[in-house]
Amino acid sequence: MAIFNLIYLSCGIVGLLLLAYKIRALRSSWGSPRVVALISTVFFSAFAVFFAAPANITWINWTTGVPNFAALLVYSLVVCFAGAAFTLVLYWRYPPVQAWHRVRLIVVSYATVVAAMIVLFFKSELDEERQVDFDTYYATQPTVAVFLFIYFVATGIGCGGQAYHCWQGSRDPAISARPWLARGLRWYCAAALFPMAFAVIKLFVLLMDWAGERSFDVLSLTAPLMASLSMIPLVIAMALPVLGPRRPSPSLWVRRWRTYFALRPLHRALVHVNPGIVLVAPGKFLNPHHRVRRQIIELNDWRWALTPYFDLSVGEAASSLAHQASLPTDEVTAVVEAAQLRAARSSSARSRPAKRRPISEIVDGTDLAAEHDRWVRISRAYQHSPIVDAAVADFVRAEAAGGKQ
Template sequence: MAIFNLIYLSCGVVGLLLLAYKIRALRSSWGSPRVVALISTVFFSAFALLCAAPANIGWINRTSGVPNFAALLVYSLVVCFAGSAFALVLYWRYPAAQAWRRVRLIVVGYASIVAAMIVLFSESEVGEERQVDFDTFYATQPTIAVFLFIYLVATMIGCGGQAYHCWQGSCDEAISTRPWLRLGLRWYCAAALFPMMFAVIKLFVLLTNWAGEHGFDVLSTTAPLMASLSMIPLVIAMALPVFGPRRPSPSLWVRRWRTYFALRPLHRALVHVNPAIVLVAPGKHLNPHHRVRRQIIELNDWRWALTPYFDLNVGEAAASLAHEASLTKDEVAAVVEAAQLRVAGSSGGRAREPVRRPAAEIVDGTDLAAEHDRWVRISRAYQHSPIVDAAVAAVAARVDAAGGME
């Protein structure tokens, strides 16, 4: 009993939290048939799980004064869940007017099933309370047999329809450009498979009971645990389309950290130009996107500050050596920039009289990814390029020779 209580109550509480979130998030859209179907789906699933906990079954039976009334309540909630879930996916796949022509059949059909279940239950002899094995204990009583049969078939059809339409919807070309929505639909499909398999197993055990075989009764007792686990993919399915697009992909997160550490040596080498602009926003220390964005902003600011001190001789020497080494155009630009920054950022570069360069020489990236790549190339050349070392050394030697001649 303890494990049944734990699983049902835990999943039911998760369902209530999801219901509260959806009601709050969709309060501006109340009146929309799609929203009503969504809220109904979560409502019926959450309360079916809560009422199915053995601890609550006993309380419901005592409060109502009707033995096994909890079975009628829980099974009715499950049928309503299956019907609302089926209606929900139809509203997702079709325009509201077109979907309603099908949904009204579901509403009438599933309402009739619940009404029939109430009549059959009231006409049955179920005086002995059975909290866990109600199905197998009363399976051979004709009215309960029909009661269970229509309940299981309705659940199987509703959840099967949900799974089918969710999978078909995820394959539509219309959402091929919305991967989070496609993934969410597939999780909705997975959420429907749990109660559908539950209904299939229970129906199989019911049929074997009619045939006088009770060796599979244990499956009927444990099958509801499988159905309760559908709350997990249901929560994931509802969260993915909302939160998925707001979260960067893990691969992008890793790439941003790699960019951060690639830029860090150059950033540290130039921080003395204006350390006052270095900033990491509160709570963003572990956010690589923010850290890289700040690095790029600060590097560009320092580069503009150093531009008047760029030495054309250094740039020409670096470009010449880079061309001799058959470097690509981007690599040549990175080597020239790195050499200029190294000299301009040194005390010797700052000692010279600044010369304002034309704006055309000050290269700023316009595309974010291109800007990241450009600064990474500059940072690596600044640290490791022998061409930068040679160009800076050559110009320094030329300056020293000129000073000696004087």
């Protein structure tokens, strides 16, 4: 019993947490049929699994004073879940008006099944409480046999319809263009396969019991555990379309850290210009996207602060040497900018009046990747380019010679 309680209660609590999250997240869209179907699906599945725990079965039977009443409650919730899940995928695949013609039939059919189950349950002789083997123990009682038969068939049809439409929907060209949504539908398909397999196994055991073959009864005891595990793919299915697109790509995460460390030497070299703007938001220290974004903001700010101290001769010298070395255009621009920054940050350059302007103004790019690449080229040129060294060395010598005259 302990393992049954652990599995059912764990999966049930996960389902209830998912239900609370969905109600909160979708509270502004309660008028939508799709939202109602989604909330209903989670509600019925969560409570069906939660109440199926043997500890809760004992409490329900004791509270109601009706032996085996928990079986009626849990089985009705499972049937409602199957109908709600079937309804949900129809609303996903078709416009609301078109889907309603099919949904109306499902609602009427499954409401009729639950009503029939209630009547058959109270017409049956169920005096002995059976927490685990209710199906096999009462399988040969005619009213219970019909009760179980319509329960298994309705569950299998509903979950089978859910699996079919989810799989077909994931292959639809319009949905395939949104990979996280397509993956979510495949997980919904997987979630439906668990209770569908449960219904098929239970129905097979029921037919064997009718035939007098009891050697398969052990399958009936393990099948509900399989159905309860459907809560795991259901949670994944609901999380993927929402959280998947927000999940940073591992390769992008690595690239951002590489960009961060490529910019770090230049960032440290210029931080003295205005150290007060350096910021790492709380909780973002290990977030490379935030760290690189802040580096770019701060480098741009320091660059504009140093712009009045750029020297025309430094830019011309760096540009001439870069063209002589046959560097590509973007590398020429990076070398000129690095040389200007290197010369402007020196104390001698900033001690004179800020009169001269740079050769050209660099306009902040709207393409984030291009902005990253531009600053990485500048950072590397600042550290390693012999052209930058030569241009700045000429500038320093000229400044020194001018100071002596």
